[in-house]
Amino acid sequence: MNTGQKKKTQPSDMEVQVLSSTIISNGDQHTKVTQIPLTIFDRSTLNFHIPIIYAFKPAAATNTTLKEGLIKTLVHFPTLVGRFGETNPGLPCILFGGGESRGTLFVEATVEENLENYLPLEPSIDTKSFYPPTEEAETLIQVQLNRFACGGLVIAITIHHWVADGQSMGSFFTAWGRSVRGLDVAPLPVYDQSMLAPRHPPRCDFEFWGVEFVPLSLISHSYNEALSEFNPNVRNILAHYSKEFISTKLKGQLQQKYSTFELLTAHLWRKITEARGLHPMALTQIRVAVNGRRRLTPPAPKEYFGNLVISAFSNAIVKDLLDGTLEHTAGLVSDGVRQVGDSYLRSFIDFGFINEREVLMPNTDVEGTVLSPNLEVDSWLGLNFDEMDFGCGGRLCSFLPGWVPVEGVVILIPSLDEDDKGGVDVIVTMLEEHAKLFRQISHSLA
Known part of the structure; x- marks a missing residue:
């Protein structure tokens, strides 16, 4: 294995x-x-x-x-x-x-x-x-x-x-x-x-209620139950994907060009869905964190300190996802990310201005500790986390997020393996009953 x-x-x-x-x-x-x-x-x-x-x-x-x-x-x-x-x-x-x-x-x-x-x-x-x-x-x-x-x-x-x-x-x-x-x-x-100032007049060309935020009127008793359903069976799994595996095994299946992030995210979406054993006709959604700095027009400075990230979404029927090709899934991920442009970000800013006095409850606060059949993907590739250097000869030899207690989270991290520059380490959170199969198929190309 x-x-x-x-x-x-x-x-x-x-x-x-x-x-x-x-x-x-x-x-x-x-x-x-x-x-x-x-x-x-x-x-x-x-x-x-x-x-x-x-x-x-x-x-x-x-x-x-x-x-x-x-x-x-x-x-x-x-x-x-x-x-x-x-x-x-x-x-x-x-x-x-x-x-x-x-x-x-x-x-x-x-x-x-x-x-x-x-x-x-x-x-x-x-x-x-x-x-x-x-x-x-x-x-x-x-x-x-x-x-x-x-x-x-x-x-x-x-x-x-x-x-x-x-x-x-x-x-x-x-x-x-x-x-x-x-x-x-x-x-x-x-x-x-x-x-990040609103437009005059502000306008929302996209819907954010139910996408980024939950109206308080829709939060019922089930919300409290979701918050308290901590599952001790959540496991944090570390998987390594070498540069050779990504560039040869995964990219070798493609006719179009996709980024390492899009391709590896697509591969993981398929393998995690298979390991979960979901119903073939179930709908699975992947939520990807997108850095909005470069997507605004004009772009926000890279040095802007605060939050300027928004979610991109892609959906698929489980059967279509597993029966389709890796390239098709990568296209779904890419299309979802591509939707997050200047107009989408400006609408989100205007939404914030229009609802600035509202109590805003992010969807992520009411989802509970099990996201299945959905996934949340965060990429640390290119965020400079791996460039932390205090000198004195002490080499950074390992870095990772703290313990993640929520099932369905995927975090991509640049590998520090000196013999595998360009490799990617991936943290995947899964229920214990799904983790064994995922470990077996995590690098399968089938």
């Missing part, structure tokens, strides 16, 4: 001992209070901290050096140390400056074993001990340094998703590394929201 996975069994008895927990605050009490309104893109994301875990082989930078670099970096990213509040008209915003900043939770911990015993890191629930609890977090960003006996280091960062999307998180991680290495933060983040 070829699972494409290159990993060791991670010990389940890992003991992380917290040595200290402090709040880093660089807020100036005498500065003017600044309000950054939450945009419709911010309000459509998860009301949750997103944890990301990095592992560095020795020799890693010292905790003091990392802390000093973090303090210098946060000066340029003030929303990360702020707090949620309301503007004078009563609209949701981020407040910072003038004593409104909350700061950063900074935790130092040790593990009395060698990091090598845990590499490569696996998407296990045990990794939750690497980062502070994300529920009811007091600060918008939390950092935990986990120092191993060998000198290796695991850094876990959690950032509230209303404050930053993947593009923004990647920019912050890169900036922190530059500060630790004694370099200036460049390019600087951009907070100007003028490119």
